[in-house]
Amino acid sequence: MSFLSYMINGISLGSVYAIIALGYTMVYGIAKMLNFAHGDVIMVGGYAALTMLLNANASPLAAVLVSIVVCTVLGITIEAVAYRPLRAAASPLAVLITAIGVSYLLQNVVLLIFGSNPKNFQSVIPVPDLKLAGGALMITGETIVTIISCIVIMTVLTLFINRTRTGQAMQAVSEDKGAAQLMGINVNQTIALTFAIGSGLAAVAGVLLCSSYPSLSPYTGSMPGIKAFVAAVFGGIGSIPGAMIGGILLGVIEILAKAYISSQLADAIVFAVLIVVLLVKPTGLLGKQIQEKV
Amino acid sequence: MKKNSKIFRQNLITYGMVIAAFIVVQILQSTGHLSSLFTGLLVPICVYVILAVSLNLVVGISGELSLGHAGFMCVGAFAGAFFTKCTQDTITMVPLRFALAVLIGAIAAAIFGILIGIPVLRLKGDYLAIVTLAFGEIIKNILNVFYIGRDSNGFHMSMKDQFSLGMEADGKMLLGGPQGITGIPKNSSFLAGIILILITLFIVLNLINSRDGRAIMAIRDNRIAATSIGINITKYKLMAFTISAALAGMAGTLYSHNLATLQASKFNFNTSILALVFVVLGGIGNIRGSIIAAVVLTALPEMLRGLSNLRMLIYAIVLIAMMLFNWAPAAIDWRSRLKERLKHSRANGKEAA
Amino acid sequence: MAMLEVNNLSISFGGLHAVDNFYMNIEKGQLYGMIGPNGAGKTTVFNLLTGVYKPDEGIIRLDGTDITGKSTIEINKAGIARTFQNIRLFKELSVLDNVKAGLHNHHTYSTLAGILRLPSYYKVEKEMDERAMEILKVFDLDGEAEYLAGNLPYGKQRKLEIARALATDPKLLLLDEPAAGMNPNETQELMDTIRFVRDHFDMTILLIEHDMKLVGGICEELTVLNFGQVLTQGKTSAVLSDPAVITAYLGE
Numbered sequence: 011m012s013f014l015s016y017m018i019n020g021i022s023l024g025s026v027y028a029i030i031a032l033g034y035t036m037v038y039g040i041a042k043m044l045n046f047a048h049g050d051v052i053m054v055g056g057y058a059a060l061t062m063l064l065n066a067n068a069s070p071l072a073a074v075l076v077s078i079v080v081c082t083v084l085g086i087t088i089e090a091v092a093y094r095p096l097r098a099a100a101s102p103l104a105v106l107i108t109a110i111g112v113s114y115l116l117q118n119v120v121l122l123i124f125g126s127n128p129k130n131f132q133s134v135i136p137v138p139d140l141k142l143a144g145g146a147l148m149i150t151g152e153t154i155v156t157i158i159s160c161i162v163i164m165t166v167l168t169l170f171i172n173r174t175r176t177g178q179a180m181q182a183v184s185e186d187k188g189a190a191q192l193m194g195i196n197v198n199q200t201i202a203l204t205f206a207i208g209s210g211l212a213a214v215a216g217v218l219l220c221s222s223y224p225s226l227s228p229y230t231g232s233m234p235g236i237k238a239f240v241a242a243v244f245g246g247i248g249s250i251p252g253a254m255i256g257g258i259l260l261g262v263i264e265i266l267a268k269a270y271i272s273s274q275l276a277d278a279i280v281f282a283v284l285i286v287v288l289l290v291k292p293t294g295l296l297g298k299q300i301q302e303k304v
Numbered sequence: 305m306k307k308n309s310k311i312f313r314q315n316l317i318t319y320g321m322v323i324a325a326f327i328v329v330q331i332l333q334s335t336g337h338l339s340s341l342f343t344g345l346l347v348p349i350c351v352y353v354i355l356a357v358s359l360n361l362v363v364g365i366s367g368e369l370s371l372g373h374a375g376f377m378c379v380g381a382f383a384g385a386f387f388t389k390c391t392q393d394t395i396t397m398v399p400l401r402f403a404l405a406v407l408i409g410a411i412a413a414a415i416f417g418i419l420i421g422i423p424v425l426r427l428k429g430d431y432l433a434i435v436t437l438a439f440g441e442i443i444k445n446i447l448n449v450f451y452i453g454r455d456s457n458g459f460h461m462s463m464k465d466q467f468s469l470g471m472e473a474d475g476k477m478l479l480g481g482p483q484g485i486t487g488i489p490k491n492s493s494f495l496a497g498i499i500l501i502l503i504t505l506f507i508v509l510n511l512i513n514s515r516d517g518r519a520i521m522a523i524r525d526n527r528i529a530a531t532s533i534g535i536n537i538t539k540y541k542l543m544a545f546t547i548s549a550a551l552a553g554m555a556g557t558l559y560s561h562n563l564a565t566l567q568a569s570k571f572n573f574n575t576s577i578l579a580l581v582f583v584v585l586g587g588i589g590n591i592r593g594s595i596i597a598a599v600v601l602t603a604l605p606e607m608l609r610g611l612s613n614l615r616m617l618i619y620a621i622v623l624i625a626m627m628l629f630n631w632a633p634a635a636i637d638w639r640s641r642l643k644e645r646l647k648h649s650r651a652n653g654k655e656a657a
Numbered sequence: 658m659a660m661l662e663v664n665n666l667s668i669s670f671g672g673l674h675a676v677d678n679f680y681m682n683i684e685k686g687q688l689y690g691m692i693g694p695n696g697a698g699k700t701t702v703f704n705l706l707t708g709v710y711k712p713d714e715g716i717i718r719l720d721g722t723d724i725t726g727k728s729t730i731e732i733n734k735a736g737i738a739r740t741f742q743n744i745r746l747f748k749e750l751s752v753l754d755n756v757k758a759g760l761h762n763h764h765t766y767s768t769l770a771g772i773l774r775l776p777s778y779y780k781v782e783k784e785m786d787e788r789a790m791e792i793l794k795v796f797d798l799d800g801e802a803e804y805l806a807g808n809l810p811y812g813k814q815r816k817l818e819i820a821r822a823l824a825t826d827p828k829l830l831l832l833d834e835p836a837a838g839m840n841p842n843e844t845q846e847l848m849d850t851i852r853f854v855r856d857h858f859d860m861t862i863l864l865i866e867h868d869m870k871l872v873g874g875i876c877e878e879l880t881v882l883n884f885g886q887v888l889t890q891g892k893t894s895a896v897l898s899d900p901a902v903i904t905a906y907l908g909e
Contacts, residue, residue, distance in 0.1 A: 095634055096627070096631055098633045101584070104631035106580075108623075108631075112624060115624065118616045121616075122613055236437070240434065240437075243431065272449065278446055285439070288435055506772075510772045511768075511771065514768075514771030514778065515757075518758050519758065521754075522750065524749075529747065531729040531733075533733060533821060533824070534761060535761055536730055589749075
């Protein structure tokens with residue numbers, strides 16, 4: 011029974027990674043950049059929700075919505091101010107380093123406003139825990155909501171990308187920016203929209219993460235951010251189902267490693283699995299193999 | 305050839321800059337013009353300069369993104385400190401022992417460089433980057449659960465805890481898991497740091513301007529063309545990666561002998577990123593730029609210490625602003641236009657005079 | 658014995674026969690041309706000859722040695738050098754260093770000698786400089802030796818690529834559309850250079866080209882490729898007046 015409950019916890023944690031990884035993967039697929047500040051947007055989302063709950067006495071739903079709006083605006087602003095000017099820079103590393111700068115900036119702004127002490131986050135999820143097998147297996151409300159959110163987001167996003175004009179514009183920009191521009195697609199707008207969606211998802215991930223692991227500090231976003239980045243690569247960066255599978259596998263491996271091998275070595279094991287996967291399949295589980303034309 | 309003498313002159317300027325900095329600091333120190341805060345920063349600055357130059361060999365010269373450079377520094381730091389702890393009683397000549405420790409730190413890191421490089425360098429671009437990140441984290445994690453002690457029976461090793469070492473009463477802890485290595489003699493000095501910087505520069509600059517360096521840069525510029533003229537990609541990628549790892553290991557040993565206590569958690573992802581920031585800010589492939597960026601960015605947060613809470617905020621803003629200023633095509637255009645205008649107005653001024 | 662002997666060479670990509678039962682013999686010192694409509698598989702043949710792709714079937718012999726399935730590096734060492742349709746220079750290296758990179762396997766010293774600046778470093782580097790300048794002079798690029806390769810005008814970049822390939826001291830030189838993007842004057846000049854290279858370096862040359870003036874002007878023999886197969890082969894004048902060739906180019 012304990013194995014089953016570890017599995018469920020793993021899927022739950024993995025679902026959070028998956029939602030964050032979706033943001034990473036979309037931005038990477040379209041803007042071809044690793045947005046290192048993505049993890050910190052999650053943290054901002056957490057603080058936005060917390061402030062609404064504590065200071066404005068808002069309902070959980072309102073708190074989540076405000077958090078999404080804050081992160082979306084933040085994402086668009088970051089892209090416009092810090093990333094867009096560097097899109098045509100001589101080296102793709104320039105925007106990577108700037109993203110690191112943005113990450114430090116977000117952490118320190120939050121540090122100044124809220125202080126460095128971890129805040130206790132009240133779960134915003136009103137769903138009761140589910141007890142199965144006569145109480146031997148308990149699934150928390152947070153777990154249920156996290157997993158369901160993940161499935162819903164993934165489905166909606168896939169439909170959006172494949173069925174709507176805007177989604178197809180995104181695919182076109184991701185294939186070839188220049189050609190997309192010639193076809194009359196507004197590339198800047200499309201990229202901004204991608205950041206908006208990715209950051210909105212980060213807010214959701216932030217609230218879910220803090221509901222399950224109720225401690226929030228300015229550095230809360232970094233490690234889940236890195237893990238989600240790993241998950242995105244794991245599944246094949248640029249691929250939406252890949253981010254999903256990568257995220258969930260990563261969560262499961264992490265929880266199982268913690269439970270059965272060593273809690274201190276869990277991260278090392280997660281990273282080791284990633285390395286093995288990449289050595290066997292160099293572009294991730296569902297990544298496209300690109301052959302350079304000679 | 306003309307070009308060789310030009311490179312020679314450029315390199316001389318770089319060496320001269322380092323030596324001049326050393327002399328200036330010595331004068332300031334002897335006349336009492338150097339604050340204790342800044343004195344404390346001297347060795348760390350040397351550490352980060354070496355780290356930045358070594359990373360530039362991978363990122364700038366070999367053209368691969370590495371996000372796990374702190375891992376090699378970590379290996380070097382622990383290997384060197386471990387050696388010093390073991391030989392503290394047998395080798396009493398400190399400079400010799402320290403030189404050996406540095407050598408061992410470099411060799412240990414180089415071995416890891418080869419072990420990691422062989423499987424990993426087949427990957428390209430961001431995938432290579434993420435795997436280096438993963439290795440950096442793994443090295444840190446494993447060192448965190450490693451216990452080594454020594455008693456009259458020899459060495460004892462465990463990955464569980466201190467007590468499973470099963471040492472005799474006279475046993476001494478050498479490596480204590482998350483506590484790391486304690487009681488490392490403070491053998492690093494500014495002079496040692498400067499010497500190691502000069503060695504690093506000597507190796508890197510001479511490598512770049514040699515047959516092997518040319519091959520490494522040719523691969524960076526065009527892999528397919530490089531193979532077409534018979535250059536072995538794996539060999540040269542691995543060479544750059546390993547030499548870079550060795551130098552980072554050297555920086556690590558210098559670092560660990562500047563602290564009493566060495567913990568693996570110091571060598572996290574942020575340290576790797578910091579090194580990358582130096583490289584990109586100083587100009588990818590520009591060795592002198594790496595040095596300057598490492599000095600400025602290591603000193604800056606300390607200079608801002610008076611501003612307490614604001615200092616990391618200012619650091620972040622300065623970093624973003626400098627990146628935009630240095631790299632944004634719009635900013636580059638604007639700067640060249642400004643330069644033109646200045647030139648014009650100066651020329652006009654001369655005519656008027 | 659021919660310099661290059663190719664028999665029954667085939668490769669397919671996902672069911673598409675890109676090159677099918679290709680054959681060709683080139684004698685030492687020949688200037689040989691390969692023509693055919695776009696997509697006929699000409700560059701694929703080059704990629705097979707240089708080991709970028711491994712053939713599904715067939716045999717390639719260079720100067721009597723079987724080089725089929727060898728790696729690009731081994732094939733270059735065996736004596737085939739090439740240029741690329743889309744220029745592939747080392748853009749951030751100087752013109753001189755591009756050629757010196759081509760000399761990589763012929764003038765060597767150890768890594769340690771390079772780092773420690775041992776006498777062998779100075780001696781070999783000097784030899785490399787001299788040899789590279791010699792080659793650059795042939796292409797009239799010696800004046801631009803210190804320029805970054807990426808800053809050269811297009812026509813000179815094409816020449817530099819040939820110079821770099823020659824630096825590897827090949828037996829057979831493959832040129833992939835050397836005149837692409839050149840104006841008539843530059844093409845004329847290139848024709849003279851290619852002839853000069855053949856005579857001066859005692860070289861065997863196989864080139865892909867669309868410019869019929871160049872092909873008719875300098876190639877002694879031609880192979881025409883169509884849909885991955887050899888359409889016809891022989892003396893240039895005979896091939897160019899073959900009705901089947903004209904049909905392949907102009908359609909029915």
